[in-house]
Amino acid sequence: MRNLVRFVSMVTLITCIGTGIAYGKELPPVKIGAQGPFTGDLSKIGLDALNAIQMAVEEANAEGGIKGRKIEVAIGDDMGDPSKGVLVAEKFGMDKNVLGVIGPMNSATVSAALPSYDRAGLVVISQSATNPDLTERGYRVMHRICPRDDAQGPAAARFIAEVVSAKSVYIIDDKGAYGQGLADQVAAALNRIGVKVTRGQITLEDRDFSPILTRVKAVQPDLVYLGLSNPAQAAGLMKQAVGLGLSARFMGGDCMKEKDQLVAGAGGAAEGMYITAIGRAIAEVPAAREFVKNFEGRYGAMSVFSGQSYEATKILIEALRVAAGDNPAGLTKAKALDAVHNIRDYKGIMGFPISFDEIGDVVGASIYVYQVEKGDFREVIEYPAEV
Amino acid sequence: MEQIIAQLPQQVINGLTLGSIYALLALGYSMVYGILRMLNFAHGDVFMVGSLIGWGVLQLFIKGGAVAVGTPAVGPGPVLVFMVCGAVLATSALGGAIERFAYRPLQKGSRLTTLISALGASIILQNVAMLLTQGRAKAYQTELVISPDWAISALGATISATRIIIISVSIALMLAMDYAVTHTMLGKAMRATSQDREAAEYMGIRTSRIISAAFVVGSGLAGIAGVMIGLYYTQVDFMIGFSAGMKAFTAAVLGGIGNIRGAMAGGLVLGLAESLGVLFLAPVYKDVIVFSVLIAVLILKPQGILGKPLDEKV
Numbered sequence: 001m002r003n004l005v006r007f008v009s010m011v012t013l014i015t016c017i018g019t020g021i022a023y024g025k026e027l028p029p030v031k032i033g034a035q036g037p038f039t040g041d042l043s044k045i046g047l048d049a050l051n052a053i054q055m056a057v058e059e060a061n062a063e064g065g066i067k068g069r070k071i072e073v074a075i076g077d078d079m080g081d082p083s084k085g086v087l088v089a090e091k092f093g094m095d096k097n098v099l100g101v102i103g104p105m106n107s108a109t110v111s112a113a114l115p116s117y118d119r120a121g122l123v124v125i126s127q128s129a130t131n132p133d134l135t136e137r138g139y140r141v142m143h144r145i146c147p148r149d150d151a152q153g154p155a156a157a158r159f160i161a162e163v164v165s166a167k168s169v170y171i172i173d174d175k176g177a178y179g180q181g182l183a184d185q186v187a188a189a190l191n192r193i194g195v196k197v198t199r200g201q202i203t204l205e206d207r208d209f210s211p212i213l214t215r216v217k218a219v220q221p222d223l224v225y226l227g228l229s230n231p232a233q234a235a236g237l238m239k240q241a242v243g244l245g246l247s248a249r250f251m252g253g254d255c256m257k258e259k260d261q262l263v264a265g266a267g268g269a270a271e272g273m274y275i276t277a278i279g280r281a282i283a284e285v286p287a288a289r290e291f292v293k294n295f296e297g298r299y300g301a302m303s304v305f306s307g308q309s310y311e312a313t314k315i316l317i318e319a320l321r322v323a324a325g326d327n328p329a330g331l332t333k334a335k336a337l338d339a340v341h342n343i344r345d346y347k348g349i350m351g352f353p354i355s356f357d358e359i360g361d362v363v364g365a366s367i368y369v370y371q372v373e374k375g376d377f378r379e380v381i382e383y384p385a386e387v
Numbered sequence: 388m389e390q391i392i393a394q395l396p397q398q399v400i401n402g403l404t405l406g407s408i409y410a411l412l413a414l415g416y417s418m419v420y421g422i423l424r425m426l427n428f429a430h431g432d433v434f435m436v437g438s439l440i441g442w443g444v445l446q447l448f449i450k451g452g453a454v455a456v457g458t459p460a461v462g463p464g465p466v467l468v469f470m471v472c473g474a475v476l477a478t479s480a481l482g483g484a485i486e487r488f489a490y491r492p493l494q495k496g497s498r499l500t501t502l503i504s505a506l507g508a509s510i511i512l513q514n515v516a517m518l519l520t521q522g523r524a525k526a527y528q529t530e531l532v533i534s535p536d537w538a539i540s541a542l543g544a545t546i547s548a549t550r551i552i553i554i555s556v557s558i559a560l561m562l563a564m565d566y567a568v569t570h571t572m573l574g575k576a577m578r579a580t581s582q583d584r585e586a587a588e589y590m591g592i593r594t595s596r597i598i599s600a601a602f603v604v605g606s607g608l609a610g611i612a613g614v615m616i617g618l619y620y621t622q623v624d625f626m627i628g629f630s631a632g633m634k635a636f637t638a639a640v641l642g643g644i645g646n647i648r649g650a651m652a653g654g655l656v657l658g659l660a661e662s663l664g665v666l667f668l669a670p671v672y673k674d675v676i677v678f679s680v681l682i683a684v685l686i687l688k689p690q691g692i693l694g695k696p697l698d699e700k701v
Contacts, residue, residue, distance in 0.1 A: 040522040041624070079522075175671065201671045207620045207627060210401040211665040211673060217397065218390045232524035232622060239526075239621040242535045244397070245545035265526040265622065 027329055029070040032057060032316060033092040033122075035103035035113070037080035041230050044260050046105060049127060049309035050075065051299045053102050055291075056313035066320050067328040074098055078109050080229075085109030086116055093120030099336045100125070100316045102309060106229065107131035108177035114139050123337040125316055127308035130254065130278060131181045135359040143340055143360040145312050145350070146278040147367060147385035149178075152253060153185025155367035155383040156225070156276045161193045163369075163381065164249065164274070166222035168196040172212060172237070173227030174204050182253045183227030202237075204230065209237045210244065217246050226252040235265035242269050254278045257304040263375050270372045274380070277368045280351055281377060282307030288349035311348045319343055391666050396544035398662040404550045404619060406658020407557030411612040412635030413642065413650035414564060415482075415605030421581040421645035422601050425498060428505040429485055431632015432512035433606045436481060437474040437613025438623040439516060442525050444473040445532070454531045466532050467552075467614075474610035481512075482606020486599055509628075516625035524624040527617040553615045560608065561651045568647050577601060581645065634661075637681050643694020652692055656680070 034053045037046035050073075057071050065071050074095065076088035085104050092098045093116055100123045104110045110129040117124050118139045126134075126144040130152060135142050160166050169190055173183035183199070190197050198219050200212050216224060224241075228234045234256055241248075251274040256262055263270050282288045282302070291310055295302055319339035324331050341360070345353035355363045365385045370377040412434055419427045448454045448466050489508045493500045529535075529549060537548035568574035579587040580597045588594050616631065617623045634657060642653025657677055664676030684692065 041524055043521060043523060201669060203671055205626070205630065207622065207624075207630075208405065210405075211398070211662060211670040214394050214397045214401060215390075215665070215670065218394045232526075232624075235526060236524070236620060236622040239529070242530070243538075243545075243547045243549060243621075245538060245540065245547075261524070261526075265524070267526065267528050267530050269530075 027069045028097050029072045030066050030320060030331065031072045031074045031095060031098040032313065033074045033076055033088075033095075033098045033101035033103070035076040035078055035085070035088050035092070035101055035109070036105040037109075038075065038077040040079040040081075041232050041261075042080045042106070042255075045128075045255070045258055045303055045305055046077075046080075048299070048303045048306045049103070049105060052295065052302075052306040052310040053313045055295060055298070056310050056317065060314075060317045066317070066331070067324045067326070069324075069328045069331075071317065071320075072097075076101075076103075078104055078106075078113075080106045080109060082108045082112035085113040089113035089116035089120075093117065093122055098122065099320060099331060099333055100340065102127065102312050102316060105129065105305065106178060107134060107181060108229075110134050110142075111177050114142060117141050121333045121337060123316075123319075123333070123340045125312040125340065127312045128255070128278070128305045129178075131177050132185075133181070135361050138359075140341070140360075141337060143356050145308055145315070145354060145362045145365075146254075147365040148361060149182045149185045149253075151365075151385035152276050152278060152367050153182060154189040155369070155385070156186050156251065156253070157189030157193055157195070158383065159274065159276070159369050159381065160190065160223060160225070160251065161195055164223055164251075166195060166249070168198070168219070168221045169223045169225055170216045170219055170221040170248070171197060171199045171225045171227060172216070173199070173201055174206075174229060174233070175201055176204055176229050178229045178253075178255070179227040181227075183225065186225055186227065202228075202233075204233075206233070207236060209240045213237070213241050213244050213246055216241075216248070217244060221248055223249045223251055226250060226256070228252065229255055231256050231258045231262040232265055235262050235270065238266045238269040238273070249274070251275070254304070257370060257377060259301070259303065259375075259377075263372055271375075273372045275370045275372070275377065277304070277370055278365065278385075279308055280366070280368055280382075281370070281379065282349065284379070285349060285351040287347075287351060291349050307349055311350050311354070314348050315343055315346050315354065316340060318346060393543055394666055395663075396542040398666055399659070400544050400546055400550060402659035402662030403655065404553050404658070405661060406655035407554050407561075408612050408615055408619070408654075409631075409635050409638045409658050410651045410654025411557050411560060411608050411615075412631060413638040413654045414561070414647060415609050416636050416639040417642070417644055417647060417650035418577070418601045418605045420639070421647075422577065422584075422598055423490075423501075425490070425501050426505065426636070427485075427602075427605075428502070428632070429489070429508035429512060430605065430609060431628035431635065432509045432516075433478050433481055433485070433628075434609040434613045434616075434631055434635075435516060435623070435625060435628030436512060437478040437610030438617040438627065439520065439525065439613075439625075440477045440610070441470040441474040441614035441617050442527055442623060444470045445528060449528065449531065454528075470532075470614050471611055474614045475607045476610075478610030478613070479603045479607040482602040482609070483599055485606075486602035491595070491598075513625055513628065520625055522625065524622045526622045527620070529618045529621050533618065549618050553619060556611070556615070560611065564604075564608075564647060565651075573597075573600060634677060637677060641681055641684055641691055643691030646691070646693050646695075649691055649693035656692065 078085040323335040323339035638653035642649030
């Protein structure tokens with residue numbers, strides 16, 4: 001009798017625990033890593049991207065997440081610093097619930113973090129890293145939704161020759177993966193066209209630009225091209241140029257397109273500057289109206305990469321849903337990677353259908369040239385992004 | 388060659404501007420070293436705080452609508468005076484506080500202890516500034532205070548009003564400092580303390596006050612230099628203290644550390660070396676030039692340009 005009681009209570013207990021596990025345990029949330037410069041000089045760009053990522057995730061959660069699994073954003077601040085970028089990548093790689101990463105945003109941080117992401121087999125979609133080399137190095141995890149500098153450079157050169165009709169150009173770069181990379185592309189393309197190019201360098205830490213500007217002044221170029229990754233540095237340089245009585249046109253790359261640091265920071269000295277952009281100003285794309293309204297309603301005026309960040313997040317979520325199929329518990333990094341790689345003609349808010357080619361570059365993007373006019377950016381011309 | 392000659396006048400002006408800022412900063416290093424035989428690593432960061440305070444004062448004026456494009460309600464002079472006064476008050480107080488709380492309690496310890504305390508003070512200042520500015524560069528609206536149109540052109544060089552103000556203010560301050568050290572009682576007491584602290588105390592000099600005074604005056608000068616660098620670079624951030632501090636310290640060593648006139652000469656030589664070196668080498672190498680000059684001088688004249696050979700202390 002005693003044994004029977006013992007047996008029955010045992011069975012009841014086990015059944016209770018068993019049901020408890022089956023009903024009580026939810027699947028852990030799927031995490032999306034967000035890596036970018038969320039503090040430091042580039043934090044305006046980084047935080048706007050982070051806001052857009054979080055907005056996309058919230059919207060997806062409202063629609064049921066990934067087949068019932070909630071989505072969370074894991075935040076990895078790299079300050080735009082390659083060494084910190086590696087740490088973030090290692091951390092995301094070790095977290096088994098992180099199934100995809102949006103970012104890193106700077107070419108130098110992507111370059112440093114890629115080996116870690118590759119080892120972890122964790123898919124990466126960068127919204128803004130443009131250095132051509134990044135997708136050429138054979139890392140399968142690497143994807144980006146922005147065109148490369150070897151499309152941006154020639155487009156800038158074409159604009160300089162055809163629209164500005166400059167005969168001589170002085171190119172200043174900051175020795176960084178992005179800045180110097182873009183400057184090399186612009187210089188090569190200008191040389192092909194036959195525009196005279198003189199080059200000079202500064203460092204990322206420089207705040208005194210008189211030495212280089214005095215050299216520029218002696219050459220008297222028609223246009224000064226800035227291969228810089230920090231818009232604040234560009235703003236300081238243009239202000240100091242005014243102080244030296246230098247009156248050349250300025251032009252810069254995609255990451256200059258930031259109102260707060262560049263236009264306001266330069267206090268009028270940026271007026272008339274040309275900037276190439278790797279995506280259309282999102283406010284001008286009809287499909288993005290809803291997004292722009294929601295974003296600006298919550299966070300105020302957006303900066304350059306918000307739209308791309310939102311789009312990249314949406315693509316990643318879409319891919320995760322495809323990869324999950326009917327079995328959200330069986331989601332793996334490998335499945336997520338394949339699904340992102342196989343995205344075809346995703347129609348989002350960028351104004352063109354997005355697919356990735358074999359090495360992870362986006363297909364069908366355009367380069368746009370903007371000009372600073374009365375403190376705002378005005379679109380001047382659009383070129384197809386051709387390498 | 389033609390291009391080099393064309394750039395020469397402008398680079399000389401650049402060098403003088405930068406050099407006079409280095410010189411002001413070097414004074415602070417040299418005074419403290421002369422008296423305490425210690426390196427005040429936090430000096431560069433006190434300078435950074437000065438530049439940020441100057442920026443803050445300017446923002447108050449802009450917010451209040453007193454300074455604006457076109458029709459400023461207040462002329463540039465008063466605004467500059469307020470910026471400098473704000474910065475000097477803040478940095479003098481900060482310098483005094485650092486001496487009182489970070490160095491004085493450790494004076495009886497080894498010289499290494501105060502050195503580490505100085506590094507700590509430097510890191511604290513940098514991190515507080517980073518948190519308060521979110522680590523972002525702050526734009527000095529120099530153009531609202533000193534119009535870019537006020538400039539003299541001569542021999543192909545453009546000398547803006549900003550540069551003229553920086554150079555003349557620094558020279559005036561240096562002359563005043565030189566006079567104060569050689570002709571006033573405080574200056575005499577300072578020199579006495581630096582020669583032999585114990586003997587100075589026997590003569591009735593309250594040396595701890597003299598040390599405080601050296602910190603307060605040196606930090607005040609750093610505050611002025613901070614506002615000037617802001618006006619010159621047109622933007623500042625929490626990191627500028629490090630590189631400027633390095634250069635100023637180099638200038639102090641170059642001129643003969645502990646020597647007030649040496650610090651001034653060192654600053655100017657360094658600024659000129661940096662700017663003129665750029666005529667022949669790419670601007671990215673300007674720091675290489677600066678430190679090569681330092682090494683060369685130290686090999687040829689180990690005590691610095693104006694330094695006297697150290698007497699053996701008995």
